[in-house]
Each structure stands twice: as C-alpha cells, then as structure tokens.
Amino acid sequence: MHSDQISIPVLTIDGPSGSGKGTISRAVSERLGWHFLDSGALYRAVGLAASWADIAFDDVESLARCAIETDVRFVDRPGDDPLVLINGRDASSELRTETCGAAASAIAAIPEVRTALVDKQRSFRQPPGLVADGRDMGTVIFPDAEFKVFLTASAEIRAERRYKQLKQKGFEVTLSALLREIVARDARDAGRAVAPLRAATDAVHIDATGLGIGEVVERVLELIRHGR
Numbered sequence: 001m002h003s004d005q006i007s008i009p010v011l012t013i014d015g016p017s018g019s020g021k022g023t024i025s026r027a028v029s030e031r032l033g034w035h036f037l038d039s040g041a042l043y044r045a046v047g048l049a050a051s052w053a054d055i056a057f058d059d060v061e062s063l064a065r066c067a068i069e070t071d072v073r074f075v076d077r078p079g080d081d082p083l084v085l086i087n088g089r090d091a092s093s094e095l096r097t098e099t100c101g102a103a104a105s106a107i108a109a110i111p112e113v114r115t116a117l118v119d120k121q122r123s124f125r126q127p128p129g130l131v132a133d134g135r136d137m138g139t140v141i142f143p144d145a146e147f148k149v150f151l152t153a154s155a156e157i158r159a160e161r162r163y164k165q166l167k168q169k170g171f172e173v174t175l176s177a178l179l180r181e182i183v184a185r186d187a188r189d190a191g192r193a194v195a196p197l198r199a200a201t202d203a204v205h206i207d208a209t210g211l212g213i214g215e216v217v218e219r220v221l222e223l224i225r226h227g228r
C-alpha cells in the first residue's frame with residue numbers, strides 16, 4: 001500500500017451473506033460521497049471468468065492467474081446496483097445468481113486466490129474515502145481502517161431478503177433452498193483456514209434483524225460522525 005493511501009479514511013462493513021451489508025455500504029458511500037468496494041463481486045467475477053475459461057476449481061494455479069488477469073470494473077448506476085464489467089463484458093445479472101455465489105464462496109477459500117486479489121482490493125482506497133463491504137475487509141484487507149462495522153442478522157431474515165431480491169430479478173428460487181445455502185455458506189466462510197469470516201476485534205457490532213435499512217445506515221453514519 002502506498003504511504004499516501006494510509007491517510008485516506010476507510011469504513012469496513014463485514015458480515016455474513018444476506019446481512020444487508022451491500023445495500024448498507026452503497027447507501028452510506030452515497031451519503032458520504034466516498035468510493036465503494038463490493039469485494040464479494042470481485043470473487044464472483046473471478047469465479048465467473050474461470051467458468052467462462054473452463055478452469056476447474058481444483059486448478060489452483062490457473063485460478064490464481066485468472067484472479068490477477070481478470071479486469072473487473074464497477075460503473076455506478078443511481079438507484080440500482082453498479083454495472084459490473086468483466087473483461088469488458090456486462091455480467092451484472094449473472095453475478096447475482098446463487099450458483100455464482102456458491103462458486104465465489106468456494107474459490108474464496110483458496111489462499112492463492114485471496115492473495116492474488118489483495119492488491120486489487122486495496123487499490124480502491126482513493127480520495128475522499130472508501131466504504132468496503134465484504135467478509136475480511138476489517139481483518140485482512142484494511143486492518144488499519146479507522147471505522148469498522150460487523151453487520152449481521154438471523155439466517156431466516158437473510159434468506160427472506162435474498163428470496164425477495166432474486167424473485168424481483170426474475171430468478172426461480174425457493175425460500176427453503178436459500179436458507180440451506182445461507183447456513184452452509186456461513187459454515188464454509190467461518191471455517192476456512194485463510195481469512196475466515198469473523199469480526200475485527202475493534203469492530204462495532206450491529207444486529208440488523210429487527211431494523212430497517214434507514215435505521216442501520218443512520219447508525220453507521222453516527223459512528224463516523226462521532227469518530228467511532
């Protein structure tokens with residue numbers, strides 16, 4: 001990391017799948033006028049690029065090379081998820097499928113892939129500031145971040161949120177299957193040997209189970225206004 005980047009403020013929002021961290025992070029970044037990093041989308045992008053290239057998930061060397069070489073760009077769209085371009089190709093819809101999410105979770109457990117993506121993620125730290133959403137933002141990628149949040153919610157609530165999101169986008173899914181996948185992904189993410197899902201020791205915990213999006217956003221903004 002360049003020395004001039006150290007002075008750029010970073011807010012990390014980590015948490016399990018479906019906790020709402022992506023929605024909250026985007027909303028907070030818009031309110032602050034800061035850049036936004038969806039680290040999960042980077043892993044999904046590598047998983048998708050690997051599938052396009054017919055790279056097997058046990059071919060670690062090829063996956064790591066794919067992580068380094070894959071060009072991922074986010075294009076802001078007011079009121080909607082960012083447009084995601086993978087090697088110049090619009091993959092925004094494909095990235096949000098459960099199949100792609102499962103692939104991302106699988107390759108995220110590979111140390112060589114995680115290492116290959118470290119610098120790519122840190123490069124998003126640009127003035128005036130960065131909101132970084134993921135699972136190891138506050139523990140591994142930006143351990144020096146001034147502001148850290150660990151956002152969670154019950155597995156049932158997270159499954160319901162994903163169900164509504166995917167149905168709105170036209171995907172055929174069942175609530176029971178989503179709940180099983182979320183529980184399984186939690187176990188994989190928390191149990192992996194490298195950068196497991198856990199809260200940074202200095203993170204502020206927010207349980208969003210009974211809170212609306214606006215309430216969570218305001219709580220996060222209060223942390224920044226008051227320096228914690």
